[in-house]
Amino acid sequence: MGVEALARPEIVEMKAYSSARKEAPGEGILLNANEAPHALLPDEEMLNRYPDPQPARLLSRLAWLYGVGEENLLVTRGSDEGIDLLTRVFCRAGQDAILQCPPNFGMYKIAAQTQGAEVISVPRKVDSAFELDHKVVLQTVAMNNHIKLVFLTSPNNPTGDVIEFDFLSRLLNETRGKAIVVLDEAYAEFSRLPSAATLIKDHENLVVLRTLSKAWASAGLRCGAVLAQPALISLLRRVIAPYPLPSPVIALALRMLEDDVLARQKLLLEEITSNKLTLLNKLKQFSFMLEIIPGEANFVLIRVNNSDELLTFCANQGVIVRGFPADPLLKDYIRISIGSEGDLNMLTTIFEEWEHIK
């Protein structure tokens, strides 16, 4: 059974919108898309033209970067758009559900709620650094026929733990023909594990999400990728906006992936690894630390007493870290992003003062 059987029937019936830019190449005398004859900014001479919906050079560079074929990739406005497209394609309002494992990234739930899909949560184990409850995840998908999307994150935000391939393969096999497993790899570059993109060729129900937002220092670019088998990519193409990527973004994304930037990105990863080690060593020395969860991403999760007070204390001195006031699972936890050496020195100086007055 193909993934079409899992998608909303009306999406399977539908054809993708055929834009002028898709039907004809962007060459020759272009009088087919109601564009202006020339741009008004002399340096941006192509701005009057609609961008390529899936720019070939960017597609091929990202496919190379993520180790898949171009037919396995859809470029999106960040992973957020990938999450939204998947939910719209696979979940019928009032009938289907997603499964998530909180604490995790908040957008899975928002996308599901927007689509009118039920959100089924399998909470992580609070007593063991928020380890994923493998058994309950497998039981829940086995018992519930409404679940169409299983969202997993590796490394997970905000707990930093990774999904081992053993479990992923087992889940993929047990959900075959039943649900899509979406592995969000927003932080994969920081982790010791290789990407699960290698499993795509054997699993029609696997989707891997990647992004340039985190390890490529390009959150402002809004550029991400959905990786999957062509049949699934084709379903997403039917609902994606006709021109998701603005031309300045396409140009900048290509620039980001040139060799000299690739080299700088390696250095950035080394910098973050080193800053994270330094931070963890310092954190260990504070007596008010109740728990430190290092994880495998560019952040650490800590637990302290009276986290609200500490957050305010930090903010008053100009350093903003992340608390989770709306999430009971994360009461008194604080997520610290790995910033520059200077940023983290500021933070630990504030923590020293806190230690002193407490």
Ligand SMILES: *Cc1c(COP(=O)(O)O)cnc(C)c1O
């Ligand atoms: C930051 C983050 C994203 C968002 O990525 P964009 O590409 O910027 O949309 C996706 N998933 C997780 C788990 C994240 O933490």
